[in-house]
Amino acid sequence: MLDFGVKREIFLDFSVGSKIAFYGLAAISICxxxxxxxxxxxxxxxxxxxxxxxxxxxxxxxxxxLSLTNKTIIRDDLxxxxxxxxxxxxxxxxxxxxxxxxxxxxxxSLLNRAWNFWHGSxxxxxxxxxxxxxxxxxxxxxxMALRRAFLRPPCLDYRRVDTSPGTYSRRSYxxxxxxxxxILLLIGVSGFFLEGLRIAMTRPPYSSWSFVGDSLAKLxxxxxxxxxxxxxxxxxxxxxxxxxxxxFIAYIPYSKAIHILTDPANFxxxxxxxxxxxxxxxxxxxxxxxxxxxxxxxxxRELLSLDACTKCxxxxxxxxxxxxxxxxxPRDVILDxxxxxxxxxxAFLLWDCQATSHEGEKLVGxxxxxxxxxxxxxxxxxxxxxxxxxxxxPLLIKMRRHLIEGGFIDEGIQDALINIxxxxxxxxxx
Ligand code: SF4
Ligand code: SF4
Numbered sequence: 001m002l003d004f005g006v007k008r009e010i011f012l013d014f015s016v017g018s019k020i021a022f023y024g025l026a027a028i029s030i031c032x033x034x035x036x037x038x039x040x041x042x043x044x045x046x047x048x049x050x051x052x053x054x055x056x057x058x059x060x061x062x063x064x065x066l067s068l069t070n071k072t073i074i075r076d077d078l079x080x081x082x083x084x085x086x087x088x089x090x091x092x093x094x095x096x097x098x099x100x101x102x103x104x105x106x107x108x109s110l111l112n113r114a115w116n117f118w119h120g121s122x123x124x125x126x127x128x129x130x131x132x133x134x135x136x137x138x139x140x141x142x143x144m145a146l147r148r149a150f151l152r153p154p155c156l157d158y159r160r161v162d163t164s165p166g167t168y169s170r171r172s173y174x175x176x177x178x179x180x181x182x183i184l185l186l187i188g189v190s191g192f193f194l195e196g197l198r199i200a201m202t203r204p205p206y207s208s209w210s211f212v213g214d215s216l217a218k219l220x221x222x223x224x225x226x227x228x229x230x231x232x233x234x235x236x237x238x239x240x241x242x243x244x245x246x247x248f249i250a251y252i253p254y255s256k257a258i259h260i261l262t263d264p265a266n267f268x269x270x271x272x273x274x275x276x277x278x279x280x281x282x283x284x285x286x287x288x289x290x291x292x293x294x295x296x297x298x299x300x301r302e303l304l305s306l307d308a309c310t311k312c313x314x315x316x317x318x319x320x321x322x323x324x325x326x327x328x329x330p331r332d333v334i335l336d337x338x339x340x341x342x343x344x345x346x347a348f349l350l351w352d353c354q355a356t357s358h359e360g361e362k363l364v365g366x367x368x369x370x371x372x373x374x375x376x377x378x379x380x381x382x383x384x385x386x387x388x389x390x391x392x393x394p395l396l397i398k399m400r401r402h403l404i405e406g407g408f409i410d411e412g413i414q415d416a417l418i419n420i421x422x423x424x425x426x427x428x429x430x
Pocket of ligand 2: 308309310311312313314315316330331334382385386387388389390
């Protein structure tokens with residue numbers, strides 16, 4: 001089938017002024033996105049350099065298989081894993097669809113009208129695919145929203161284990177989660193509603209290829225008593241959908257949505273630490289300054305991995321220290337570190353962090369308490385359950401090294417360590 005009549009208008013009855021306004025807002029949104037990404041990269045560059053990245057081919061294979069299958073997310077929790085897979089593939093295909101429309105209308109068709117390929121059978125299959133994956137996207141988001149609102153699994157319980165309720169607030173985390181879900185849901189719903197309105201107004205004979213929009217169009221026609229919806233209402237929804245989509249692009253680097261980029265980046269660049277215990281780096285052998293105590297002690301790859309955390313809580317519920325009621329939660333260690341680093345790097349974020357300046361606070365001993373660090377049994381359960389490969393244990397050990405270097409340890413353990421270094425045994429026997 002090659003029918004040049006089978007197509008649709010992108011700007012249905014829009015004035016030149018409206019089109020200019022749309023492209024102007026799109027440019028602002030992209031600039032804000034790029035600015036936010038530059039801020040993130042600056043933050044990572046303030047970390048230490050690490051050894052070169054080895055096994056590029058294996059890393060790339062892992063990156064592709066982990067990203068495309070979401071298998072580490074499905075592994076421990078089928079419900080959230082499948083929901084995430086639906087959102088992931090829905091997002092990818094909708095994004096690809098938008099990129100194809102941009103390529104066709106804003107590049108190829110401007111260069112040569114004959115290069116317009118968005119019509120006929122290509123357009124019909126394109127419509128079918130986008131409706132299918134758009135619907136998957138919507139279902140995935142709905143399942144995630146139901147999980148947060150009603151199922152409330154223990155892993156999403158943000159209560160701290162190291163302090164009593166009322167002395168802290170997790171409001172910004174909860175707001176950040178709902179804002180992220182809410183914007184995506186609004187984009188999905190308004191997109192389908194817009195499609196339904198367009199089909200109800202233009203009634204193309206091939207509308208069944210857009211099966212979701214077609215069903216909505218029938219509903220709209222029924223509700224309006226057979227009348228076509230007005231073009232003004234259509235334009236209103238068009239602007240709502242477009243503004244939400246542009247706002248989302250601008251919002252990505254400043255929010256939880258950054259995990260769309262940092263998670264795949266962490267799959268590709270994560271540090272491989274044998275057995276979870278980090279060896280001393282060459283520049284760490286200075287005995288006057290062992291371990292981690294401030295922002296510049298972290299490597300850029302560690303800073304990136306902190307931004308990969310989605311607060312899924314799997315490390316939290318699988319940690320024996322949490323289960324035994326100690327003051328350690330690997331999730332909270334990662335979130336506290338991230339908040340501390342964002343405060344020091346003066347990162348601008350929308351709700352997905354605790355708004356505290358950490359002015360004058362020490363990282364080890366104050367932000368991350370000593371008893372928290374000593375509660376870790378080094379079992380590695382947290383790292384094994386983390387779907388995005390955040391490496392908790394090396395960070396905990398490096399902060400412990402700072403405690404040891406500063407002598408902030410139990411006297412008995414201190415004596416044993418001195419005996420080992422001087423006599424080769426913990427009893428101090430010659
Ligand atoms: S390694 Fe430490 S933080 Fe991680 S699960 Fe085990 S005890 Fe918890
Ligand atoms: S560190 Fe990993 S497992 Fe823990 S909350 Fe973050 S993403 Fe989830």
